[in-house]
Amino acid sequence: MFDLNDKTAVVTGASRGIGEASARVLDRHGARVVLSGRTVSDLERVAGELKNEPVVVPADLSEPRSGTALAEAILAEVDGVDVLVNNAGIPMRRTPAQLTEDDVDLVFSINVRSLLMLSLGLGPSMIARGGGSIINISSVAGLHGPQGRVAYAGTKGAVDAMTRALASDWGPQGIRVNSIAPGIITTAIWEESRNTVPGLIEDLAQRVALKRWGDSDDVADVVLFFASEASRYVTGETLTVDGGMAKVSASAAAAALPELDDG
Ligand SMILES: NC(=O)c1ccc[n+]([C@@H]2O[C@H](COP(=O)([O-])OP(=O)(O)OC[C@H]3O[C@@H](n4cnc5c(N)ncnc54)[C@H](OP(=O)(O)O)[C@@H]3O)[C@@H](O)[C@H]2O)c1
Numbered sequence: 001m002f003d004l005n006d007k008t009a010v011v012t013g014a015s016r017g018i019g020e021a022s023a024r025v026l027d028r029h030g031a032r033v034v035l036s037g038r039t040v041s042d043l044e045r046v047a048g049e050l051k052n053e054p055v056v057v058p059a060d061l062s063e064p065r066s067g068t069a070l071a072e073a074i075l076a077e078v079d080g081v082d083v084l085v086n087n088a089g090i091p092m093r094r095t096p097a098q099l100t101e102d103d104v105d106l107v108f109s110i111n112v113r114s115l116l117m118l119s120l121g122l123g124p125s126m127i128a129r130g131g132g133s134i135i136n137i138s139s140v141a142g143l144h145g146p147q148g149r150v151a152y153a154g155t156k157g158a159v160d161a162m163t164r165a166l167a168s169d170w171g172p173q174g175i176r177v178n179s180i181a182p183g184i185i186t187t188a189i190w191e192e193s194r195n196t197v198p199g200l201i202e203d204l205a206q207r208v209a210l211k212r213w214g215d216s217d218d219v220a221d222v223v224l225f226f227a228s229e230a231s232r233y234v235t236g237e238t239l240t241v242d243g244g245m246a247k248v249s250a251s252a253a254a255a256a257l258p259e260l261d262d263g
Contacts, residue, residue, distance in 0.1 A: 002228045005030035008078050009227060010122065012061065012070075012115075013088030015042035017187035018137060021216035022085050022223040027052050029224060034074055034081070037088065061088055062106055067114035071121020080125040083227045086115040086159075087137040091189050092152040104151050111155035116162055119177075123170060131174020135226045136163050137219070138179045138238060140246050156181070160238045167236035176235040178226045183242025185214040209244025218243075 009026045013019035014035035023033045027050040034055045035043045047054040055077050059070040074081065092099075092107040119134055126132030141149055142156025160179050167177040184190070184204050193200055205212055222241050225231050240246050 001230045002029050002224055004083070004227060007031045007082040007227075008034065008080065009083035009085065010034040010036065010074055010081055010118075011085040011087060012036045012059075012118065014046060015039050017189065018182065018185060018216045018219045018223075019085070019087040020046050021220035022087060023050065023054075025217070025220045025224045026083065026085075026227060027054065029228070031083065031227070032078070034078060036070060036074075061110045061114035061118075064109075065117070067117025067119075068121050070114075071118050074122065075125060080129050081122045082126065082129060082132045084119060084122050084126075084132070084134045085137070085223055085227075086119065086134065088114075089137060089139075089155075091149075092155075093148055093193075094151065095148050096150060099151055107151050107155055108158075111152075112158045112162075115159060119166060123175060126175050127170070127173045131176075133227050133231070134163075134166065134175060134177040135223055136160075136177070136179040138163070138181045140181050140183050140240055140242050143181055143238075143240070143246060163238060164236045171235055176226070176231070178231070178234060178236070179238045180219060180222050180226070181238050181240045181242070181246075182219050183208065183214060183240065183245040185216060185219060187216060207245055207249050208242065209248035212243065214241065214243055 009031040011019050011023045014023040015037035023035055023046055027033050032052045034057055035047055036057050036059050037043050038060050040058050043056045047056050057073050059066050089111045092103055136159050138159040139156040141153045142160055146153055163177050163179040219241050
């Protein structure tokens with residue numbers, strides 16, 4: 001069911017964190033993985049530990065037209081693509097007063113524009129192979145209204161909306177398009193906040209029904225599900241992978257209100 005032999009999978013942001021874990025799990029299940037990101041030494045470190053003839057194709061997805069250029073560079077290296085994991089992304093923590101137009105351009109260029117253009121560039125190759133699976137990594141930030149992250153939340157809401165629209169466009173040609181909205185996952189994205197905000201780890205863990213931060217493998221295993229035949233009748237979906245933070249924890253908080261106490 002999770003067999004990816006003879007499949008080629010592209011993972012952006014494969015040099016660390018959720019992308020690295022996704023590249024590893026897809027390789028373990030038989031896929032040939034194309035790894036992308038900016039830092040070639042990190043990509044080569046990960047590729048060096050994969051077994052199915054991995055390929056490194058670097059790109060800076062903040063650059064204009066880089067999504068299209070990356071699709072062309074990938075198709076020059078491999079015969080075609082079956083799975084695309086659009087994972088590369090940056091955070092943008094700014095109050096409304098701090099946020100500049102350059103900040104907005106930067107976060108939208110990577111998290112939204114290049115994600116879409118890479119998908120459009122690789123889609124025809126999937127169609128030529130009879131279909132495929134596109135997995136977009138969005139965020140729970142796109143599902144609620146987090147303080148101090150209006151631009152980031154906007155990019156992730158856009159990713160979920162594009163997921164549904166592209167699933168509609170390409171469903172007839174056999175391409176499934178889904179997104180994963182991670183909650184709090186221990187990766188480099190949190191490094192600065194973890195070191196500078198006292199008690200952050202404990203505070204955030206309390207908001208999660210499962211009472212722990214997620215790790216990259218918690219998300220990568222869901223990437224495997226969407227890449228594989230196990231999810232063959234699922235498209236246009238956004239699946240939160242957040243230990244119950246978005247849905248369960250709100251009801252847990254309500255249960256603690258005095259008027260709901262049994263006593
Ligand atoms: N960790 C969380 O709690 C969390 C929660 C919700 C959603 N997410 C989402 O999950 C995805 C992965 O995040 P992560 O936590 O694994 O972050 P991470 O450890 O910071 O990894 C980000 C990846 O994206 C690549 N990247 C960054 N800027 C890039 C650019 N301009 N061009 C090309 N690649 C670029 C990085 O490689 P280089 O630096 O080498 O380019 C790296 O491989 C992101 O889309 C993020 O928004 C994460």
